[in-house]
Amino acid sequence: MKTVIQRVLNADVKVDGKTVGSCQNGYMILFCSVEGDTREDIDILAKKVANLRIFEDENGKMNKSIIDVSGEVLCISQFTLAADTKKGNRPSFIKAMNPKVANDYYNDFCTKLKSMGINRVEKGIFGADMQVSLINNGPVTIILDTEIWKKSHGN
Numbered sequence: 001m002k003t004v005i006q007r008v009l010n011a012d013v014k015v016d017g018k019t020v021g022s023c024q025n026g027y028m029i030l031f032c033s034v035e036g037d038t039r040e041d042i043d044i045l046a047k048k049v050a051n052l053r054i055f056e057d058e059n060g061k062m063n064k065s066i067i068d069v070s071g072e073v074l075c076i077s078q079f080t081l082a083a084d085t086k087k088g089n090r091p092s093f094i095k096a097m098n099p100k101v102a103n104d105y106y107n108d109f110c111t112k113l114k115s116m117g118i119n120r121v122e123k124g125i126f127g128a129d130m131q132v133s134l135i136n137n138g139p140v141t142i143i144l145d146t147e148i149w150k151k152s153h154g155n
Contacts, residue, residue, distance in 0.1 A: 001041040001105070001146040002081040004030040007054055011074045011134035013124040020130075021122035026071030028134045032081035033097035033105040034147070041146040042109050048149075050116035054140050062140075072120040073113055076132055077106045099127065 011028035013021045029049065033041075055064040055071065066073070079102065083091035097105065103126045113121045124130045 001037045001045050001109075002032045002034065003045060003049065003144045004078075004081065005049065005052070005054075005142045005144065006134060007137045007140035008074075009135040009137045011132065013074060013076055014131045014133075015125050015128045021074050021076075021124055023072035023074040023120065023122055025069065025137075026066055026118075026120075027073045028132070029073060029075045030078035030081060031075055031106055031109060032078050033102040034082045034095045035097055037097060037105065037146070039105075039108070042105060042112055044146050044149065045144060046109060046112035046116055048144055050113060050118060052142065054142060067117045070119065072122070073110075073118055074122050074124075074134075075106070075110050075113070076124040076130065077102070077126045103127070 006028045008023065008026060008028045010024050011022065012019050027049070050067055051065050053065050054062050055066065055069045057063040079093060079096040080091070082093055082096035084095055085091050096102065106126055110121050110123055
């Protein structure tokens with residue numbers, strides 16, 4: 001499972017010119033499930049996202065989580081994070097999870113974030129042609145990949 005997390009002042013996603021999701025002072029998350037991911041990956045990733053300390057405290061240090069600052073999340077499904085670019089110039093997306101299961105995992109990830117204490121979690125529309133706008137705060141951008149985490153922790 002892969003995510004790109006951007007700390008944002010605000011973000012929104014539009015489909016056919018209509019806003020379908022937005023957030024203020026929080027994260028815009030691009031989310032991707034890849035073949036081999038499990039529900040355990042959802043739990044690992046949601047816990048990491050909820051507790052990641054990338055908001056500034058009173059001393060200007062990145063020491064607060066999204067929960068600490070009552071931040072919001074806009075989560076967008078993004079199968080292109082599974083791109084394999086090792087051969088040639090055209091990316092292969094063969095590692096992306098089956099869309100039906102990927103949609104379930106995407107929804108479950110968003111639900112899990114809410115259960116971790118993030119009050120507002122909005123989404124894009126899975127599989128839709130979306131236009132995402134955001135103001136990255138910092139800029140701060142973090143990439144999380146459960147495959148890398150599991151390898152480094154001996155799983």
